Each structure stands twice: as structure tokens, then as C-alpha cells.
Amino acid sequence: MMDTSERIKALLSRRVLENITLLKMLEAYGAAMNCRLLEHDEQWSMLLRLPTSDCPYDAKTYPDASHIVFLAGxxxxxxxxxxxxxSLNQPLVFKVQRAEYEALLRNRLTLERKRAFHTYSIGKGDLVKLPSRDVAEERRLNAALLPLWMANGYAREELEVMFVGGARSYTLYEQGSPVSTCLAFPNYGKVWEIGAVHTLASHRGRGLAAQVxxxxxxxLIERGLVPRYHVEAGNAASIALAEKLxxxxxxxxxxxxxxxxxxGTPTDSRGASTC
Incomplete structure (x- = not known):
């Protein structure tokens, strides 16, 4: 019999890209999460709570919040x-991937929108072909690329773990030196992230980031994988790059x-399964 956490993953996987953050967080921090699942006939809903202190990004970004809360259904x-x-006596951060979820929460709570991120993807035959450039694909961590990735906030140890997990880099070199690069690395299942995009300031405006x-x-498409390009809502240049491609x-x-x-008034969630 499928346990609750596996059942939750199965339900979320019906819309993998929509629920990719929840799936990845379950994979990374599932043991620390409180997971609640309600099912009735063919309908279902779930709520996941992760202590903020367990996730380095959230602990740094939302130090006052007791938990990060995800929902779907x-x-x-x-x-x-x-x-x-x-329990509504401590600060919380809700991360929601549908407008209906936000509306439901705002019907109960006063909320402040802090930030938003867009997920883009692309399938076979949709990728716009750009004028050919010699982009180098590398399967091992190249120390010459570390300064570019670290300028985006990545730590060396984090990058080393990515390459152990199968990451690949895509880089344009000029006169033997890297001028623009990005990474592709596993996210969840067949979904791979394209990130760490960085072009040297002296070479920007030439479309090099779009090339890599x-x-x-x-x-990724050639290997039967699903590309995911994740960008903060205010990053107009990165959004334009995704649309260009x-x-x-x-x-x-x-x-x-x-x-x-x-x-609000806490209620008893009768019949919920917990993981």
C-alpha cells in the first residue's frame, strides 16, 4: 500500500511543472515536513509545512517565519x-503556484506579497535556433568557470555537489577564457534546471546568454529530459531571453x-492523512 508521502508525490506529479517546487522540497526535506492530505471521492487537497530553519534559503530570506507552507489540490x-x-500565532510564508490558492488564503488572512518566480519550459521543435556558436558542453566542474557562477551567489561546495549529481555546463570561450556560461542540473524526475546563467559585464548585450x-x-531535449528555466518576476532580461528562445x-x-x-479560527481536519 502506498504511504502518504508517496501518494502526495503521485498526485502532485500529475502536473509536474506546476508543482515542481513542492515535489523538490518533499524530496529534499520530506523527513522534516508535516504533510496533510484529504481525499474525498476523486477530489483531493494537501498542505505541507516545513520549519523555516530547515531550509537555508528560507532561513536567510524569511528569518522571522516559523514555517514555509505549500498547498495544492x-x-x-x-x-x-x-x-x-x-496555527496562526507565528509568522508564516505561503508559497503558492495558483491564483486560486492565493485567493483562498486572502479570504482568511492578511498577506503581503514578497516576491514571485516564473517557471518556463520548452519542448521538442519549439526551441528557436540562433546563429551557430561553438558552445562547449562540459561534464566536470571546470575551475575556470567558478568565478562566474559564484558571482551569481553559488558556493563552490554547492557546485561540486551539482556535478556529482550529473550537472553539465555550457560555456562560450573567447581567446581561451570563458565569457558566458550556464548550468543544467537535475531538479525532480525528468525535469532539469537551467540556471547559473552569467555573462561577463564586458561582453553583455551580444546575445551570448541566449546562446548558452x-x-x-x-x-536536455535531445536526452529526453524536460528543461526548466526559473526566473524572478522582476528580471526583465532573463524573461526576454526565455521568450526569445x-x-x-x-x-x-x-x-x-x-x-x-x-x-482566523483553526479547525479540525477530520480524516486527513499525515506523513
Missing amino acids: TDADLLDQLVGEL VGAAAAS GFTHEVELVHLHYAGNGE
Whole structure:
């Protein structure tokens, strides 16, 4: 019999790109999560809570929040029941991937929108072909590329782990030196992330980033994988790059901060499965 965490993953995987953040967080931090699942006939809803301190990014970005909360489901009443179960005496951050979820939360709580991220993807035959450049694909970590990736906030140890896990780099070199690069690395299942895009300031405005990202996407598609390009909502240059290459917008993930003033009335979530 499938346990609750596997059942949750199976339900979320029906819309992998829409729920990619939840799936990845379950994979990385599932042991620390409180997971609640309600099912009735063919309808289902779930709520996942992760202590903020367990995720380095969230601990740094939202130090006041006690938990990061994710939700998903097909039934608004079941979702509302699960939200009503939450303790509301401490700050929380909700990460929601559908406008309906945000509306449901705002019906109960006063929330502040902190930031949003867009997920783009692309399939076979949709990638725009750019004028050919000699983009180098490398399967081992090249120390010459570390300064470019680290300028984007990556730590060497983090990059080393990525390459152990199968990451590949895509780089344009001029006169033997790297001028533009990106990484492709596993996210969840067949979904691979394209990230760490960086072009030297002296070489920007020449379309080099599009070249390396396009090469990464083409390689992933050829290998039967699903490219994911993740960008913060205010990053106009990265959004333009995705659109230039023919990527399709899949989902917006919105971070909503709740101040923890005890709004709402917790309810008993009868019949919920917990992992």
C-alpha cells in the first residue's frame, strides 16, 4: 500500500511543472515536513509545512517565519479545511503556484506579497535556433568557470555537489577564457534546471546568454529530459531571453508573508492523512 508521502508525490506529479517546487522540497526535506492530505471521492487537497530553519534559503530570506507552507489540490473546500487547521500565532510564508490558492488564503488572512518566480519550459521543435556558436558542453566542474557562477551567489561546495549529481555546463570561450556560461542540473524526475546563467559585464548585450541557455535546452531535449528555466518576476532580461528562445510560461510561484497576528479560527481536519 502506498504511504502518504508517496501518494502526495503521485498526485502532485500529475502536473509536474506546476508543482515542481513542492515535489523538490518533499524530496529534499520530506523527513522534516508535516504533510496533510484529504481525499474525498476523486477530489483531493494537501498542505505541507516545513520549519523555516530547515531550509537555508528560507532561513536567510524569511528569518522571522516559523514555517514555509505549500498547498495544492482539486477541491477548494478541502483546501480551506486544511488551511483552517493552521496555527496562526507565528509568522508564516505561503508559497503558492495558483491564483486560486492565493485567493483562498486572502479570504482568511492578511498577506503581503514578497516576491514571485516564473517557471518556463520548452519542448521538442519549439526551441528557436540562433546563429551557430561553438558552445562547449562540459561534464566536470571546470575551475575556470567558478568565478562566474559564484558571482551569481553559488558556493563552490554547492557546485561540486551539482556535478556529482550529473550537472553539465555550457560555456562560450573567447581567446581561451570563458565569457558566458550556464548550468543544467537535475531538479525532480525528468525535469532539469537551467540556471547559473552569467555573462561577463564586458561582453553583455551580444546575445551570448541566449546562446548558452539555448545549447543547454537543446541538449536536455535531445536526452529526453524536460528543461526548466526559473526566473524572478522582476528580471526583465532573463524573461526576454526565455521568450526569445521560444520557452513557454508554465507557472508563477508567489511568496506571501503572514505576520502571525492570530487571524482566523483553526479547525479540525477530520480524516486527513499525515506523513
